[in-house]
Amino acid sequence: VISVKLEVGELSGISPKHLREHLEEIVNWTIDVSQIEAKVKCKCGYEGKPKITLRAHDFVLFQCPKCSEVPEVLEGGGIKIVEVKCA
Helix, strand or coil: CCEEEEEEECCCCCCHHHHHHHHHHHCCCEEEEEEECCEEECCCCCEECCEEEEECCCCEEEECCCCCCCCEEEECCCEEEEEEECC
């Protein structure tokens, strides 16, 4: 592997900067990391960006900005490998 391209969800619990730093400690690849904005869907009918109430080292707490319930994550909840280039 010579390079990797990753997408980090806004709700994933790690920032793109920290993920890149941690990977650079263990591999000698070119690492491109971008952040994907979160999108949620709530039982109340709201669909859009969640209200983030707490961001800590390994987790993110969020809620529906309309009714304060915990919505379903549609996008931006994980880490995705987009591309891997090999020599």
